[in-house]
Amino acid sequence: MKAGVIGAGRIGKIHIDNLLRMPQVEVHAVSDLYADEALEQWANERGIPVVTRNSSDVMNDTEIDVVFICSSTDTHVPLILEAAKAGKHIFCEKPVSMDITQTIKAIEAVKEAGIKLQIGFNRRFDHNFKYVRDTVQAGKIGDPHIIKITSRDPNPPHEDYIQVSGGIFMDMMIHDFDMARFLAGCNIEEVYAQGNVLIDPVFAAYGDIDTAISTLRFENGAIGVIDNSRKAVYGYDQRVEVFGSGGSVTVANDFPNTAEISNAEGIYREKPLNFFLERYQEAYLVETKQFIECIDKGLDIPVSGSDALQAELAALAAKWSYTQKRPVKISEVLEQLSITK
Amino acid sequence: MKAGVIGAGRIGKIHIDNLLRMPQVEVHAVSDLYADEALEQWANERGIPVVTRNSSDVMNDTEIDVVFICSSTDTHVPLILEAAKAGKHIFCEKPVSMDITQTIKAIEAVKEAGIKLQIGFNRRFDHNFKYVRDTVQAGKIGDPHIIKITSRDPNPPHEDYIQVSGGIFMDMMIHDFDMARFLAGCNIEEVYAQGNVLIDPVFAAYGDIDTAISTLRFENGAIGVIDNSRKAVYGYDQRVEVFGSGGSVTVANDFPNTAEISNAEGIYREKPLNFFLERYQEAYLVETKQFIECIDKGLDIPVSGSDALQAELAALAAKWSYTQKRPVKISEVLEQLSITK
Amino acid sequence: MKAGVIGAGRIGKIHIDNLLRMPQVEVHAVSDLYADEALEQWANERGIPVVTRNSSDVMNDTEIDVVFICSSTDTHVPLILEAAKAGKHIFCEKPVSMDITQTIKAIEAVKEAGIKLQIGFNRRFDHNFKYVRDTVQAGKIGDPHIIKITSRDPNPPHEDYIQVSGGIFMDMMIHDFDMARFLAGCNIEEVYAQGNVLIDPVFAAYGDIDTAISTLRFENGAIGVIDNSRKAVYGYDQRVEVFGSGGSVTVANDFPNTAEISNAEGIYREKPLNFFLERYQEAYLVETKQFIECIDKGLDIPVSGSDALQAELAALAAKWSYTQKRPVKISEVLEQLSITK
Amino acid sequence: MKAGVIGAGRIGKIHIDNLLRMPQVEVHAVSDLYADEALEQWANERGIPVVTRNSSDVMNDTEIDVVFICSSTDTHVPLILEAAKAGKHIFCEKPVSMDITQTIKAIEAVKEAGIKLQIGFNRRFDHNFKYVRDTVQAGKIGDPHIIKITSRDPNPPHEDYIQVSGGIFMDMMIHDFDMARFLAGCNIEEVYAQGNVLIDPVFAAYGDIDTAISTLRFENGAIGVIDNSRKAVYGYDQRVEVFGSGGSVTVANDFPNTAEISNAEGIYREKPLNFFLERYQEAYLVETKQFIECIDKGLDIPVSGSDALQAELAALAAKWSYTQKRPVKISEVLEQLSITK
Incomplete structure (x- = not known):
């Protein structure tokens, strides 16, 4: 199987390095609007033959079976349409679009083309969250009643990014809306969002907030809550809890080690793993592995376009709320x- | 100092046993609508001279300096008014009243009489929650941004009680509204409540719910969330987290021991302390100690009538919401x- | 039942306050070589009629049924002999004697007199250690293979005490030898002790050490290890582990609260409960309760003179080793x- | 740099896969006494040109700069001598030899040849143990007083292996003797070993034991203890503690996730990572990375032949003890x- 990657930013490079560890896949081409000598060298070291500034070079390459869309959000839908037309399988980063009607258009094109589309909700493949989902699915905590998600970044993004991010609900909480559906095993029915600008006034300047809580109601009657902060000084904070009729399951953060230092001041341990690249390193690898395997063996994709749509709907509802x-x-x-619907 | 206790149910008896451990206090009388031989014997063993069915016997006893009102909620305000008139200091269980205008009336009577009134928000005196409050007050986590409270009972109350409880917000979440204010260090401004009947349809029969989440907005701009369940099969679940600009402080449940058993199935530890009598045993003692000390030394009461009012307002807002x-x-x-106001 | 307490130091006073919480017991007399006005007032506040400098006043008082021997170690055996002669039940602090033949003499006198003797190995009644013992006894970890005990003091004793303490094995590790037997459910067969002076040269001046490890072999073939330090800067460190064919059970320290503070430096929690008075507060109460109950109901004593003897033998073996x-x-x-034997 | 690997068992294959992730290294040859078609295919998939049954093919290959000796212990010294003669750098699995005089011979040959020799004490590169060592070295716990190591396997090896393993001290505890030196920052001076056959009589049949405790005395005056078991039903148990004048540092086991399930029976979490291949996966990668880097940059090797010698001396002392x-x-x-010396 030959893969082409569109967008060679941080996330595109992660996907490439993970693809290189899979014997079934050859990374054939990488395109980036700003491709330069540095990228060419980087690709060269990895034995990637084609480096281009033009994504069409990837789309038109008949040798390529599968494309990874890692470019900016506004390009996702056009690229999906193009890839679907070209009959290539697609891995697309989240969200598909800020415009839900566009997301639907993309999903329909994929359906018609009969190709596979996986969305980059990588957290579903995290060892902790996967275990919570499995525990719930196995009925070990009975019927879910309350779902709680804590999701806080170690640092706010740069102002440039804030401007185009789509806001906290579409940019950050969208991951948590997907996680909420993943853990509850059903769709979100209603959202109420509360929030404020408590970290940096720059968020207010772009009509955004930096601290938010959303209350959820699920189709199965369960209720839930997500809290987001753009700045947790102690690092990346990613925890969930599912409480049900038969008990509860919680996951705490991952730490760089299990060490505890005891001294005259108290007991001390290091901060949790500091950012998504460290925390979800393994999850990125697993999601790509499963995507490749699903194509290879003709299996159903673990995170579909419809999952993207549902998360985007919840994010939009939160924004309106x-x-x-x-x-x-x-x-x-x-x-x-x-x-x- | 001589004390009289009105209402000799579970909570009244706890207060009596705690008072007996304080050298400054003599428990002089106990009244209960259903006082019988068993209560007389119980009082006798503790050297309490007066046992009566009539609360007026306590109120009219000029030897008594302080009364503990532990009878049913509907009797609280009339008894407060009576005690205030009699110039006795008052410890009153929560809530003061289901009717907020009555609560205000009671507060005013106390103010006019110049006596002291403490409300039984015992959790403020818990070693864990007290430590969280102190940590926040000391500025150790910066400005509070998000306050999270988990509060779940091990078992729903009996149907008889559900009928008269005032509903989950006024009966159960009222403790958490007070805790939220205690931890935030300011009043609640707005409440949004979501909930459902997921445990037992009997709640629906009385227009009540058994599972609830309230989103809060505080006067200082912080936001918060409380989740309640009437039935956590793993026991009494009482945890809080305050997240702020400088970090976070969390408290977990208390356990009967620190033992961990590792075997071929996994790592196992016992459930947390099972009910409020065990979990808050020490808190009940401390609140009474401080109340007595405040009277003794003419200090300000740690939980005032105004605190009761604020928690009741939040509970009512939640109910309406x-x-x-x-x-x-x-x-x-x-x-x-x-x-x- | 009327009790007399000999020795009104820290430990004697703890026993008195615990006895005062038991309805079956009246504390009738307290003797102390240095009894003064302060002690008289202290006793007076507690309603104890007799305060004396002469222990014979307690021994000869025919109203007294049970004596608590809390005086210095060298007085234990003579007082046990006297009490046995007077037909009084005895609670005696550990060790019975530094001289094992004396301990045996005391045990025999008690046996002949047909009275009850309990030794103050209070840790057996600690909620954590008791749970480990019960877990092992219930067969939940199979046959014990390895028993590990960590026991470290927050601070070395004063030089005055070091001089007469009997050394680290007889004064400090004796508690752990008893715990080892308690957890293993059998006697120690062999001891090898290694140690050093690492904290304060004052220990060397009295032929003592401040840091020690003893390897144990039990009669059932299990092996074990105890480590002691006279100074753990982070507080009182009391943990055990029993590892067996079916798994293991461990207990960690007790903490003043469950709070964790996360900030830019890491995750922090308070030190464990700082000294034996706090850590074993409840254990002291329980041991006395059980002693009184055993007398009351004619039951077997939970910690016998023979238990004292076995711990003393192990301590002596360690010293020789x-x-x-x-x-x-x-x-x-x-x-x-x-x-x- | 071109590498040759001698011995393509479990551990040899791990080293090969790790080497393949390093851009500076090319795996040029692999030899194994039992090389067959399966190994050829395995090597082929990894682009390794040479597969042979004869280790001399590796030793005589002038293109090869560095050899990994992963064959049985009895071949280590002859192969080291051969490699030294051929001027190749050497990575050798532990122990160098069961015969200490042979180990010394090998060390001298390496010294004379001026090549680099690293010993496979992989645990030194584990994220937990590395952190403990760094904490101690940084003086954060003051002077080390007590070093405690727990090291238990999930399952005993097969009888075939028991027969040739060299016994628990040379085969299993040797890792812990090295760890003890690594953490203490100095050599072991004296060992006392206690042990028993408690798991399987097959150990006794070969003059071996399955459960052991060694007490250590270090050259700096600190004391320590190691406990080993061949069978911990709850999985691989690898923990250490260093206690010193300024506090202590401990590391617990690594777990597959951070999940806790609470239900009516208690709180449950999964067993720790089950075997050394999972637990030390990253450590194997890091040790090889550092070895390659040290050669590349002419730096000192992190685990020398002298480290092997010291661990072997301690293991022999334990055996004699x-x-x-x-x-x-x-x-x-x-x-x-x-x-x-």
Whole structure:
């Protein structure tokens, strides 16, 4: 199988290095708007023959079976449409689009083309969260009643990024909306979002917030809550809890070691793994492995376009809820957008 | 100092046994609507001279300096008014009243009489929560941004009690509203409550729910969330987290021991302390000690009538929010009740 | 039941306050070589009628049924003999004697008199250690293979005490030898002790050491290890582990609260409970309760004179082992002392 | 740099896969006494040109700069001598030899040849143990007083292996003797070993034991203890603690995830990572990386032949101690073997 990667930023490079560890795959081409000598050398060291600034060179290359779309969000849908037309399988980073009708268009194109599309909700492949999901699915905590997700970044993004991020709900909490659905085993029905600018006024300047809590209601009657902060000084904070009729399952953060130092001041341990690149290193590898295997063996994709759509709907509902200061139903979002589910 | 206790149920007896451990206090009388031989013997063993069915016997006893009101909620305000008139200091169990205007009336009577009134928000005296509060107050986690409270009972109350409890917000979450204010160091401004009947349909029969999440907004701009369940099969679950600009502080449950058993199946430890009588045993002692000391030394009471009022307002806002499916501001509750703050 | 307490130091006072919480017991007399006005007032506040400098006043008081021997170690055996003669039940602090033949003499006198003697190995009643013992006894970890005990003090004793303490093995590790037997469910067969002066040269001045490790062999074939330090800067460190064919059980230290503070430096929690008075507060109460109950109901005493003897033999073996730089069998100690077991 | 690997068992294959991840190295040849088609295919998939049954093919290949000796222990010294002669750098698995005089011979040959020799004490590169060592070296716990190592296997080896293993001290505890030196920052001076056959009588049949405790005395005056078991039903148990004048540092086991499940029976988590291949996966990678880097940059090797010698001396002292039932000094072992240090 030959792969082409569009977008050679941080995340594109991670996917390439992971693909290189899979014997079934050959990374054939990489495209990036800003491809330069440094990228060429980087690709060369990895034995990647084609480096280009033009994503069409990847799309038109008939040797390529599968494309990884790791470019900016606004390019996702056009590239998906192009790849679907070219009959290539697609791995696309989240979100598919800020515009839900575009997301739907992309999903339909994929369906028609009969190709496979996997969305980069990498956290589903994390050893901790996967275990929580399996525990819930196995009925070990009974029926889920309350789902709680804590998700905090160690540092806010740069102002440049804040400007185009789509806001905390579409950029950051979208991961947690997907995780909530993943853990609950059903869709979100309603969202109420509360939040504030407590870390940096720059967020307010772009109509965004930096601290948020969303209350969720799921289709199965369970309720949930997600809290987000753009800045946890103690590092990347990623924990979940599912509480049910038969008990609960929780996962704590991952740490660089298990050491505890005891001295006259108290007991001390290091901060958790500091950023998503460290925390989810293994998850990135596993998601790509499973994607490649699903193509190889003709299996169902673990995170579909429809999963992307549902997370985007929840993020939009949260955005409306925060702005309009009221709970918002997903069904209302669908109606407003004149989408027949 | 001589004390009289009104209401000799579970909680009244706890207060009596704690008072007996304080050298400054003599428990002089206990009244209970259902006082019988068993209670007389119980009181006798403890050297309590007066046992009566009539609370007026306590109120009219001029030897008594301080009364503990541990009878049913509907009797709290009349008894406070009576005690205030009699010039006795008052310790009253929570809530003061289901009717907020009555609570205000009681607070005013106490103020006029110049006596001391402490409310039984015992959790403020718990070693864990006290430490969180102190950590926050000392500025160790910077400005509070997010406050999270988990509070779950091991078992639902009996149907008889559900009928008169006032509902999950006024009966159970009221403790957590007070804790939220205690930890945030300021008042709650707005509440949004989501919930469901997931444990037992009997709750629905009385217009109540058994599982609830409330999102809070505090006057200082921080946001928060409380989750409640009437049934955690693994025992009493009481945890809090305060996250701020400089870090976070969390407290976990208390356990009967620190033992871990490792075997071929995994690592196992016992459930947390099973109910509030065990978990808050020490907190009950400390709250009474401080109350007695404040009277003794003429100090300010640690939990005032105004604290009770604020928690009741939040509980009422939550109730309205849940029923009307929208966020409710405390200021709106005050307006609706024609209360000038 | 009327109790007399001999020795009103720290430990004597703890026993008195615990006895005062038991309805079956009246504390009738307290004797102390240095009894003064302060002690009289202290006793007066507690309603103890007799305060004396002469222990015979306690021994000869026919109203007294049970005596607590909390005076210095050298007085234990004479007082046990006296109490046995007077037909009083005895609670005696550890060790019974530095001289094992004296300990045997005391045990025999108690046996002849048909009274009850309990030794103050309070740690057996600690919630953690008790749970480990119960877990082992219930067969939950199979046959014990390895027993590990960590026991470290927060601070060395004063020089005055070091001089008369009997050395680290008889004064400090004796508790751990008893714990080892308690957890293994059988006697120690052989001891090898290694150690050094690493904290304060004052220990060397009295032929003592401040840091020690003893390797144990038990009669059931299990092996074990105890480590002691006179100074753990992070507080009182008391942990055990029993490892067996079916798994292991460990207990960690007790902490003042469950709080964890996370900040830019790491995760921090407070030191463990700082000294034996805090850590074993509950254990002291439970041991006295059980002693009183055993007398009341004619039950077998939980920690007998024979338990004291076995711990003393192990301590002596450790002392010889350290001095002679070789493993020493308990049977050899018995032979050398011409004791027929 | 071109590498040749001698011995393509489990450990040899791990080294090959790790070498393949390093850009500076090309794996040029692999030899194994039992090389077959399966190995050829395995090597082929990895692009290794030479597969042979004859280790001399590796030794005589002038293209090869560095050899990894992963064959059986009895071949280590002859192969080291051969490699030294051929001027190749050497990575050799532990122990160098069961015969200490042979180990010394090998070390001298390496010294004369001026090549680099690293010993496979992989645990020194484990994230946990490395952190403990760094903490101690940085003076964060003051002067080390007590060093404690727990090291237990999940399952005993097969009888075939027991027969040739060299016994628990030379085969298993040798890792811990090296760790003890690594953590203490100095050599072991004296060992006393206690042990028993508690798991399987097959050990006794070969004059071996399955459960052991060694007490250590270090040259800096610190004391220590290692406990080993051939069978911990709950998995691979690898923990250490260094206690010193300024505090202590401990590391616990690594777990597959951080999940805790709470239900009506208690709190449960999974067993630790089950075997050394999982637990030390990263450590194997790091040790090889550092070895290659040291050669590349002409730096000192992190684990030298002298480290191997010291661990072997301690293991031999433990063996003698266990057999002769007395503490044994390293200096005595050296004397008996007529080694001038």
